[in-house]
Amino acid sequence: MTQSFDAAMQAFAPALPLAVGLSGGADSTALLLACARRWPGQVQAIHVHHGLQAAADGFERHCTALCQGLGVPLWVERLDARHAPGQSPEDAARQARYKAFEAVALASQSQIAIKSIAIAQHADDQVETLLLALSRGAGVAGLAAMPARWERAGVVWHRPLLPVAAGDIRSWLRAQEQGWVEDPTNTDERYTRNRIRAQLLPALEAAFPAFRDTFARSASNAAQAAELLEELAQQDLARVGAPPQIAALQGLSRSRQANVLRHWLRQFHHTTPAAAQLGELLDQIAACTTRGHRIHIKVGCGFVVRTGPALDWCDPHVGGL
Helix, strand or coil, X not given: CCCCHHHHHHHCCCCCCEEEECCCCHHHHHHHHHHHHHCCCCEEEEEEECCCCCCHHHHHHHHHHHHHHHCCCEEEEECCCCCCCCCCHHHHHHHHHHHHHHHHHHHHHHCCCCCEEECCCCHHHHHHHHHHHHHCCCCHHHHCCCCCEEEECCEEEECCCXXXXXXXXXXXXXXXXXXXXXXXXXXXXXXXXXHHHHHHHHHHHHHCCCHHHHHXXXXXXXXXXXXXXXXXXXXXXXXXXXXXEHHHHHCCCHHHHHHXXXXXXXXXXXXXXXXXXXXXXXXXXXXXXCCCCCCEEEECCEEEEEECCEEEEECCCCCCC
């Protein structure tokens, strides 16, 4: 259920010391301010300077002044977050941020070790993520959207503001008479997420006022389904082997074959097949009734191939089969 900013922060109970991802925008500014007040001396901030726009230096100056006023140590990570060909700018920046946060967490081990990291995504961000997943035809893992808590790189990560609407965060900040910076790209509707924010969220608000709660419930249901599919995939992978034996795969239903193959490719080869690629692979497995049947199907940046009675995966960029 949607909560007030104060209620969400009261429910937040991270292991300390805590680091807060600080962009300088309203959401992260509010999160840092509330955390610094609640746990004085136990909070640090991490600002990532992406180097992607002229306003970035202004973001850093705001973060520096804010942290000085709060008496909060600030880590500034400078990086080149330009996207690779075929990669979205948003995804490139997001991945770069997480890598920067992990680098700070690792560096902190020689000082006051950071045990938790909090980032300021909120209920509107969750809705945008779910709508993006729907627009891309995502499965239940994608529809699960963003978790409120997870572990990565030896640190517990939190999104304590997921139950809070964006407008409520800004209202809380105004009541504190605390300023923030606005990213000029947030109004650029060339970016899909910005079009969702500007065009779809107001329409949803008008048609379905409780959409944040209902969408969050759908995402939670999808997360439970994804967890069950993961458990089933682990059981089936133990049965078919890694690399998967073709005869054992043929003993599973087509849906279970798809589920275990996605799990195998993700866990062992860090790649995810497109729907068309996976469908072609399943067709070839079904047709594989002779020793001479060849399988060689593009998946991600490599290929799924047949080697004797089993499937394997090779990346032509690093050699292999």
